[in-house]
Amino acid sequence: MVKPFDKISEKNKYKLFQAFHTHIMSYNKGEDLSKMLMDRNSLGIIISGYVQIIKKNLNGTSLIIDELYEDDILSIKTIYVQDSEYEVLVKEETKIVFFDLEQIQEFGENEKGYYNQFIKNLFLIINDKLNEKNERIQILTKKTIRNRLLEYFSIAKTKSGSNNIYLPFSFMALADYLGVDRSAMSRELSYLKEEGFIEIKGKRIKLTF
Amino acid sequence: MVKPFDKISEKNKYKLFQAFHTHIMSYNKGEDLSKMLMDRNSLGIIISGYVQIIKKNLNGTSLIIDELYEDDILSIKTIYVQDSEYEVLVKEETKIVFFDLEQIQEFGENEKGYYNQFIKNLFLIINDKLNEKNERIQILTKKTIRNRLLEYFSIAKTKSGSNNIYLPFSFMALADYLGVDRSAMSRELSYLKEEGFIEIKGKRIKLTF
DNA sequence: TGCATTTTGTTGCAACTGCAACATATCTAC
DNA sequence: GTAGATATGTTGCAGTTGCAACAAAATGCA
Numbered sequence: 463m464v465k466p467f468d469k470i471s472e473k474n475k476y477k478l479f480q481a482f483h484t485h486i487m488s489y490n491k492g493e494d495l496s497k498m499l500m501d502r503n504s505l506g507i508i509i510s511g512y513v514q515i516i517k518k519n520l521n522g523t524s525l526i527i528d529e530l531y532e533d534d535i536l537s538i539k540t541i542y543v544q545d546s547e548y549e550v551l552v553k554e555e556t557k558i559v560f561f562d563l564e565q566i567q568e569f570g571e572n573e574k575g576y577y578n579q580f581i582k583n584l585f586l587i588i589n590d591k592l593n594e595k596n597e598r599i600q601i602l603t604k605k606t607i608r609n610r611l612l613e614y615f616s617i618a619k620t621k622s623g624s625n626n627i628y629l630p631f632s633f634m635a636l637a638d639y640l641g642v643d644r645s646a647m648s649r650e651l652s653y654l655k656e657e658g659f660i661e662i663k664g665k666r667i668k669l670t671f
Numbered sequence: 672m673v674k675p676f677d678k679i680s681e682k683n684k685y686k687l688f689q690a691f692h693t694h695i696m697s698y699n700k701g702e703d704l705s706k707m708l709m710d711r712n713s714l715g716i717i718i719s720g721y722v723q724i725i726k727k728n729l730n731g732t733s734l735i736i737d738e739l740y741e742d743d744i745l746s747i748k749t750i751y752v753q754d755s756e757y758e759v760l761v762k763e764e765t766k767i768v769f770f771d772l773e774q775i776q777e778f779g780e781n782e783k784g785y786y787n788q789f790i791k792n793l794f795l796i797i798n799d800k801l802n803e804k805n806e807r808i809q810i811l812t813k814k815t816i817r818n819r820l821l822e823y824f825s826i827a828k829t830k831s832g833s834n835n836i837y838l839p840f841s842f843m844a845l846a847d848y849l850g851v852d853r854s855a856m857s858r859e860l861s862y863l864k865e866e867g868f869i870e871i872k873g874k875r876i877k878l879t880f
Numbered sequence: 881t882g883c884a885t886t887t888t889g890t891t892g893c894a895a896c897t898g899c900a901a902c903a904t905a906t907c908t909a910c
Numbered sequence: 911g912t913a914g915a916t917a918t919g920t921t922g923c924a925g926t927t928g929c930a931a932c933a934a935a936a937t938g939c940a
Contacts (some may be wrong), residue, residue, distance in 0.1 A: 523916085539801045563794050581790055590798050592748045595804035602811035603850040605928070606896070619734050631920065641812040643898045648919055650897095664906095732886085815926070835894070842888065845888055853926045859927095873936095887936065896927075906917065 464586040465533040467506050474576040481577070485560045495550040499538045504560040505584075506536040511556025514542055516549040517638060524549075525634055540591055602641050607650040610640045615660070615669055629665035672793040673715050674742040683785040690786070694769045704759040708747045714793075715745040722766025724750055725758040726847060733758075734843055750801055757779055807876045811850050816859045819849045824869070838874035 463580065467475050479486070490497060495513065499506075508530055515528040527548070530536055536558060541550065597617055602609045614636075618627045627647075629636060637644035654660045661668040676684050692880070695718065698704060704722065708715075714809045717739055724737040736757070739745055745767060750759065803815040806826055813819045823845075827836045840843060842860075846853035 472766070539798055539805070563791070563798070584794075585797075588794075588801065589748055589772070591801060592797065592804065595801065595808060596748065599804060599807055599811065602808065605850070605852070608896095632914095632916095641814070643814075644918085645899080645920080646897050649921085652919075817926095841886095843886090853888085854890080854929080855927050858891085861889075881940100883927105883940090885936100885938075887934100889934070890932085892930095893930090894927105896925105898925080899923090901922095902920085904917100905917070906915100908913100908915075910912090910914105 463590070464583050466535065466580065466583050466587065467533065468583050469579050470576045470583075478576065478580055482561045484562075487558050487560065489556045489558070490553045491552055491554055493552045495536075495552065496548060498515075499536070499550060500540070502538065504562045505538065505539075506558045506560050507532070508534050508536055508560050509557040511552065511558075512554040513556055514551045516551050517526050519551060525638055527635065527638065535587060535591075540588075556599060598639070599645055601639075601661055607640070607642045607647055608634060610642065611647070611650060611654065612659075614640060615667070619669055625669045627667045627669065629667065632665075672794050672799070675744065675789070675792050675796065676742065677792050678788050679756075679785045679792075687766060687785065687789055691770050693771075696767050698761045698765045700761055700763055702761045704745075705757060705762065707757060708745070708750070711747065711769060712746075712819040713771045715767045715769050717741055717743050717745055718766040718768050720761065722765055722769075723760045723762055725760050727758060727854065734847055735840075736844065736847065744796060744800075749797075753826045770866050776856070807848070810848075816849070816851045816856055817863070819851065820859060820863065821857070822869075823849060824876070828878055834844065834878040836878065838876065 470478070478484075483617070489511070492522060510532055513530045513536065515530070517525045517527050528541070534549075566598050601610050601613045601617070604613050619625060622628075633648065634644055637647045640647065651660070651662065655662060659669070659671050661670065676713045679687070687693075698720070719741055722739045722745065723735050724739070726736050737750070745759075750788065755802050810819050810826070819880045824836060828834060831837075840848070842857065843853055846856045860869070860871065864871060867880050868878070870879065
């Protein structure tokens with residue numbers, strides 16, 4: 463997976479910060495960044511720290527949707543959780559550098575190399591994000607839980623090139639990703655097991671179709 | 672809405688084509704581009720012509736999902752319709768220029784101005800696409816037809832800044848966008864009308880909430 | 881204008897799913 | 911290891927939805 467500063471030296475990285483008139487912000491453990499992100503339309507890149515995207519359910523339980531570390535992108539466009547039930551929670555003191563993409567501007571002859579590299583990296587990253595979103599839409603437009611699961615499995619199979627899938631998150635998080643009720647999904651998984659389509663051992667799922 | 676060649680002269684546009692080693696392809700009326708797009712990982716921009724994204728339903732009917740004209744972006748990432756039931760149909764002879772984003776490279780001093788403008792335009796467009804996808808995911812994760820409709824209406828309301836919404840597509844297409852059965856959606860719309868939440872006149876919907 | 885096609889509205893019914901409640905299993909921290 | 915917390919599995923039930931079939935309205939086109 464491409465990272466924003468791949469193939470860019472530490473020195474040139476800070477030159478980029480200057481050239482883009484970036485703002486570097488620090489956030490403390492426990493802060494919720496969701497409202498702050500709403501107000502910023504710029505692209506944030508995490509320089510250091512650790513942030514979780516959390517969904518708070520009505521019954522008081524909460525669910526980790528995503529975890530972000532150094533070099534991960536954090537902007538309202540890339541996470542987009544308008545719902546008040548979502549939280550962007552700082553788990554460790556975190557520094558984020560914000561780029562205003564409107565500010566792409568003239569660069570001198572010397573900066574060209576790493577500037578182009580940076581732009582290329584960002585393109586590839588955003589392109590990947592588009593891909594992820596598309597995959598999820600592809601899944602969410604399936605009308606039954608069974609079909610969403612099978613679509614998810616198919617995509618995972620294609621990606622891994624194997625019939626053995628390792629779930630990158632919990633079954634709770636999977637239900638959330640598929641946009642279905644957890645217990646109903648659990649029931650459907652049981653049916654799929656019974657019918658011999660899959661075998662489940664922990665987070666390891668073997669597809670037999 | 673930003674277009675790829677905004678603020679770039681016709682002359683510089685063709686210089687960009689050269690600098691990126693683009694390929695320009697022509698397609699004839701009636702061709703289905705979906706398979707061709709699968710094989711290309713590059714960014715296509717329509718130079719001239721008219722293309723429809725079509726969904727073919729099981730019962731033989733088909734539905735126009737989207738229509739693309741000059742300066743619209745056409746790549747597998749931006750449409751993403753893996754399903755064989757989707758078709759990318761050329762309605763008029765269409766020319767597409769394909770950019771390989773991997774080929775972003777050194778530009779001479781003279782090209783910088785329009786090169787930067789082009790990159791900025793593309794960023795803004797892809798960012799918009801991310802937004803669109805996020806909105807749709809936001810809607811698709813709602814668990815009832817009613818809630819998907821209300822979410823859709825809310826977003827439309829925010830965008831237009833008015834309680835009067837004009838549907839940009841047919842109700843059939845809306846059902847497809849929301850990922851629900853058309854007749855079930857029609858039923859739910861009737862309930863919403865009865866309960867006084869909305870008024871419908873053709874594609875014009877008045878929100879009273 | 882008038883005919884054919886497409887879209888929209890309506891409804892019964894069977895199937896699916898969310899929800900709640902609970903049991904069991906797994907994980908985590910001490 | 912143990913206790914508490916968290917995650918997973920199971921099930922009944924009521925509400926929602928997809929599907930099919932059809933009527934009515936709107937649209938396109940010769």
